[in-house]
Amino acid sequence: MKFVFSQIASLIILLTSLGQAQTVPYNPANETPRKIVFLGDSITAGFGLEKTQAYPALIAQLAEKQGKQWICINAGLSGDTTNGGVRRVKLLVKRPLDLIIVALGGNDGLRGIAPEVTQKNLINIITSIKKAQPEAAIILAGIEVPQNMGQDYKTKFINTFKEVAKETKVHFYPSLIEGISGNPKFNQADIIHPNEQGQVIIAEKLYQEILTALAP
Numbered sequence: 001m002k003f004v005f006s007q008i009a010s011l012i013i014l015l016t017s018l019g020q021a022q023t024v025p026y027n028p029a030n031e032t033p034r035k036i037v038f039l040g041d042s043i044t045a046g047f048g049l050e051k052t053q054a055y056p057a058l059i060a061q062l063a064e065k066q067g068k069q070w071i072c073i074n075a076g077l078s079g080d081t082t083n084g085g086v087r088r089v090k091l092l093v094k095r096p097l098d099l100i101i102v103a104l105g106g107n108d109g110l111r112g113i114a115p116e117v118t119q120k121n122l123i124n125i126i127t128s129i130k131k132a133q134p135e136a137a138i139i140l141a142g143i144e145v146p147q148n149m150g151q152d153y154k155t156k157f158i159n160t161f162k163e164v165a166k167e168t169k170v171h172f173y174p175s176l177i178e179g180i181s182g183n184p185k186f187n188q189a190d191i192i193h194p195n196e197q198g199q200v201i202i203a204e205k206l207y208q209e210i211l212t213a214l215a216p
Contacts, residue, residue, distance in 0.1 A: 033069035034214060037092055039085055039125070040103035040141075043176065043202075044076025047193045055194075058203035059210065081107045082121035089125050093132035099213055100129055101139045101206070103176050105161065109145030112153070115160040122161070126168045137213045138170040141206070144181050146192075171213045176202060 038044050038056040046054025051074065060072040075092055077084065085104045092100070102125055108118045122140065129138055142161035145154050165172035177194065179201055180186035186198035194202060 033071060034098040035071045035073070035096065036210065037073045037075055037097050037100040038103065039089060039092060039100060040076040041080045041106055042076065042078035042193060043106065044074060044103050045078050046074075046076065046199065047078050048188050049196060049199065053196050053199055055199045055203040055206065058200060059207050062203060062207045076103075079107060080104060081111070081113070082118050082125065083108075086121050086124045086128070089128050090132075093129055093136075097133055097136050099137040099139065099210065100133075101141060101173075101210075102126065102129075103141040103143070105157075106143045106145070109143065109149060109157050112149065115153075115156045118157070119160045119164055122164045123168060126164070126170060130168075138168075139173050139209060139213050140165045140168075140170050141173040141176040143176055146182075171209065173206065173209050176206070178205065 036056075036059075044054065044056065045051075046057075051057060054074060054076065056072045056074040056076070060070055063070040063072075073092075075088070077088070080088070082104045085102070089100075102122065104125070105118055105122070108121075126138060126140070129136060140161060142158060145157050147154065149157075162172060162174075175181070177198075180194055180198040182191060183198075184191060186194060186201060188195050
């Protein structure tokens with residue numbers, strides 16, 4: 001029963017996120033509108049911040065400044081794992097989209113989930129996307145885990161994302177939190193969740209990767 005309530009709550013949060021999509025005003029002189037979905041956890045959701053301060057909204061702003069019509073949907077859910085992503089992605093891909101960024105795995109690492117399990121879940125997520133939206137581009141974002149998880153686990157965990165990207169032939173973005181991981185200047189007090197400055201750094205770097213993924 002607890003699992004059912006959790007699933008219902010997740011769907012409510014997801015549908016609320018869909019309603020809060022950051023939309024760039026239409027301008028017929030610009031390029032064709034693009035729909036971009038960000039499937040992630042608390043980092044994507046903007047834990048501890050306003051939704052407008054999370055990197056998906058900031059990326060929409062960067063696009064607007066360059067005259068691009070990007071509809072950026074923040075499907076970040078705090079506490080979500082790759083296992084949760086396997087279930088949630090099926091709802092996200094019911095409607096057409098141009099690009100989906102898969103930014104899950106951080107909570108897998110914090111919970112010490114076996115890299116093999118994370119790998120299997122990520123492959124299932126990507127397979128679901130390709131089956132429902134074969135024309136959509138996919139970016140798999142890697143994530144880092146704290147050093148206290150042990151160097152052996154940390155290395156295997158990081159390599160998991162690279163292996164999945166290679167096997168599924170999707171765009172690989174090595175680290176979502178490169179340059180801010182463990183840095184108090186760019187994180188909140190827990191040194192896990194990016195602060196406003198950290199979210200800006202994520203947005204600026206990931207924006208360039210999105211441009212590449214959407215290039216003709």
